[in-house]
Amino acid sequence: MFSKAAIAVVLCAAGTGCSPPAPPAPEKVRAPAAVEGWTRPPMIRSVRRIPGGLVFSGQAEPGARVVLRSDSGPAHAAAADDQGRFEIRMTAPAGDLLLRPETQVGQDAASAPERLLIVAGGRGPVAILRAGAPTRRLDRAPALGAVDSDGRMRLASGLTAPAGEPLDVSAGGEGGPVKSDPQGRWSLVLGPSTGPDEIRVGGRGFTWPGEGAADASTGTRVERAGAGWRVVWSGPAGRQQTTWLPDGE
Numbered sequence: 749m750f751s752k753a754a755i756a757v758v759l760c761a762a763g764t765g766c767s768p769p770a771p772p773a774p775e776k777v778r779a780p781a782a783v784e785g786w787t788r789p790p791m792i793r794s795v796r797r798i799p800g801g802l803v804f805s806g807q808a809e810p811g812a813r814v815v816l817r818s819d820s821g822p823a824h825a826a827a828a829d830d831q832g833r834f835e836i837r838m839t840a841p842a843g844d845l846l847l848r849p850e851t852q853v854g855q856d857a858a859s860a861p862e863r864l865l866i867v868a869g870g871r872g873p874v875a876i877l878r879a880g881a882p883t884r885r886l887d888r889a890p891a892l893g894a895v896d897s898d899g900r901m902r903l904a905s906g907l908t909a910p911a912g913e914p915l916d917v918s919a920g921g922e923g924g925p926v927k928s929d930p931q932g933r934w935s936l937v938l939g940p941s942t943g944p945d946e947i948r949v950g951g952r953g954f955t956w957p958g959e960g961a962a963d964a965s966t967g968t969r970v971e972r973a974g975a976g977w978r979v980v981w982s983g984p985a986g987r988q989q990t991t992w993l994p995d996g997e
Contacts, residue, residue: 789860790814790834790849795874795886802870804836804886813852816864818845840869844970846877846981867970867977873993879983882935888996891915892949895956895992897940898983902956904947905935919947919956944974959990 790808797803808814808828815825816836824847828834844867849860862878875894876884882905883894893906908915911932914925919938928934938947943958957974969980976994983989 788851789858790828790851791860792849792864792876792886795870797870798837801837801839802866802874804838804864806834807832808834808851809853811853815850815852816847817850818847821845841866842869844868844968846968863981865968865970865979867979867993872977873996875991875993877979877981877989877991879989882933883991883993884933885993890949890954890994890997891952892947892954892994894994895938895947897959897990897992898987899959899990900940902938902940903935904938904949905933906949907932908934908950915950917947917949920945923948954994956992 788809790806790812792804792806794805795802796805804816806814810828810830810832812828812832813825814828814834814836815823816838817823824836824838826834826836844865847864847866849862849864851858851860862876862881865873865875865877867873867875873885873889874887876886878884882903883896884905885893885907889906891906891908892904894904896903896905902919904917904919908928909932911928911930914927915934917923917926917934917936920941922939923936926934926936941956941958943956945956947954947956954976955974957976957978960971960973960978960980967982971978973992976992979991979993981989981991
């Protein structure tokens with residue numbers, strides 16, 4: 749006895765007009781599964797001064813513990829609420845301080861790729877440094893908030909209001925109108941300069957003081973330079989970075 753399936757094959761081979769079999773249904777493409785156990789590093793958004801100290805506010809994983817660590821000295825920590833908002837209060841340091849933001853969730857920890865810089869105990873600039881990205885000032889800064897340089901190029905940046913409005917930025921005959929993002933932040937790549945030279949932002953001139961003396965150490969050096977502060981720090985692979993922070997208003 750032949751099965752019905754076998755008879756159907758023979759009839760089709762004999763040309764009785766069988767329609768070809770339907771192609772197999774395509775497999776459903778599944779969305780990639782969510783990554784479990786991944787902890788997002790914290791984002792520090794603002795600072796405010798209080799008598800004898802500083803308060804940093806930002807966003808992190810809901811319920812996470814947010815820590816500001818230094819290479820030496822005590823760490824400062826606070827818990828984020830159920831919306832991920834946190835505030836960390838700390839006594840103003842005696843001098844300059846570089847801190848590493850970190851999030852802790854259970855046994856997992858995630859360090860941010862950026863560093864929090866406090867100059868002159870908070871009496872000077874307070875800024876977020878990150879290699880390959882413009883420095884983000886947290887204190888009240890002028891239209892030119894920072895100039896970052898690796899010796900090959902400079903990155904001028906700042907904050908302007910209202911957001912989205914064009915701002916004229918130029919140095920050494922290069923530049924032009926720059927449009928800020930929805931938060932009012934702008935940045936523009938400029939050519940290298942050992943300094944000093946003038947950078948004009950919105951009709952106001954700022955004198956870039958230059959790179960400063962090379963430093964063979966891998967630490968951070970903060971010093972007065974022109975009408976601002978020069979920070980020499982170590983970027984990826986130990987390459988020297990220079991950040992100039994004009995005096996605040």
